[in-house]
Amino acid sequence: MGNSNTLTAAQIRQAILDNPKKRARDLADSLNIGEAALVAAQVTVGGATKITADPNALIPRLKELGPVMALTRTASVVHEKDGIYDNYHAGDHASMVLNGAIDLRMFPSHWVHAFAVRVEGDESVRHSIQIFDAAGDAVHKIHARQGTDIAALEKLTVDLATDDQPDTLTLATRQPAEAPKSNTAKLDILRSEWDRMTDTHQFLRLTSKLGMNRLGAYRIVGDPYVQRLHPDAVNTALEQLVATELPSMIFVGNRGCIQIHSGPIHNLRKMGPWQNVMDPEFNLHLRLDHIAEVYAVHKPTRRGMAHSIEAFDKDGAIILQIFGMRSDAGDFTEKFAALCAALPTLEKEAV
Structure with missing residues (x-):
């Protein structure tokens, strides 16, 4: 651009x-x-x-x-x-809005x-x-x-309002998504350090230390840490979340902001390539045809295993993550893990 x-x-x-x-x-x-x-x-x-x-x-x-x-x-x-927009927490690297409805992670740079x-x-x-x-x-x-x-x-x-009010802007070139980075020479270290994680936020520090990134690590780490799913698995998961009314956490983000929905979803409406969640206070519009790779991911934490479904586009950029939900209202992670286990894999496609 x-x-x-x-x-x-x-x-x-x-x-x-x-x-x-x-x-x-x-x-x-x-x-x-x-x-x-x-x-x-x-x-x-x-x-x-x-x-x-x-x-x-x-x-x-x-x-x-x-x-x-x-x-x-x-x-x-x-x-x-x-x-x-209640309950704002400032931070030099990352800021947050955290309440029952608006849940954001913002990156001021x-x-x-x-x-x-x-x-x-x-x-x-x-x-x-x-x-x-x-x-x-x-x-x-x-x-x-x-x-x-x-x-x-x-x-x-x-x-x-700023003192200057320009009607044109000089903009930088859009940076491409980072290509997947794996390091098979450090696969054993990846697995052993993965076993020792106590918080999902430790994962990116781990992969960076090993010269990898998220998608690169997922591609090589294998069972029981990750299972590669069929691209249709995201849509199947959304349909199952509606059918079972199982609460989950749906993350969507770009370089500057990550936004999270926590709770059940109720109404799906597919229109062309878009799958849409159309609930009164939450809408999601997802291009199913942009999904190239999907993984079921399992990470240890102090509170138990964190299970997620994570989708990437053809360039390796993450599209969305869906996590099993754990809150004061209940721990739904095991039911979410069962949902993940029933999703179509690349080797076991849905008929």
Whole structure:
């Protein structure tokens, strides 16, 4: 991807007018610009205001808005949760919002551009806050809902507006996904250190130390740590989670933000290549045709085994993770492990 200097703000605004029904990310890709450039072009005409992208300044203010919708996405999946931005924890490397509805892990170094956006429709005005990385890809968005305090949103916009209000942005080149990295010479160390894990967060430090990454380690570690599943297994798992009402945790993330849903899912609706969870306060939109590799993964922790289903695209980028859920309401991990064991593998495909 190039940067937005290839088009003027006026040309970008005209492209938006010419493609009123095209999704922002798709339009940006077709123009070879970052999505943030589409938003910046609206600054001149009053549809957007550039605000600080610093999570420590922005996120604590979001509680004032009341109920909103949090959205985190990649090219393959969109994760939407309704709730209130309460219980913020700042951090230099990672920040968190952690409550019953909104559950986020944010990585401030990738929060580079942010805008408060106002779009006038035929019958209503849509308000949002949109945050982008250095390449102009969206890392997180906050959309107003019916109960959102719009006056508080407008005050936030004024308070956090930057001194400069450019209608064009110079954007970095989008960085490709890291290719899978394995190291078969250290396979025995990988397995022995895996056995000694007490927290799932230790896994990435372990693989980095051994010159591997997540997908590279999964490809070589073998049973009983990992089983490779058929790409259809993700859809089968979603169907089983609905049928059994089994609570789980569904993680979707990009470089700048990870968003988590915890609980059961109830309503699936398949449309073309998209499988969609359409629940009142949680929506998931997943491109099934983007799934290239799927693994059932089992990691030891102090509280017992953590079981997950993890899907990757053709470039090795992780699309989503589904974990067995353990909470004050109950421990559902063993039932989730049984669900994983019944999923189709590459050697035992569903008939």
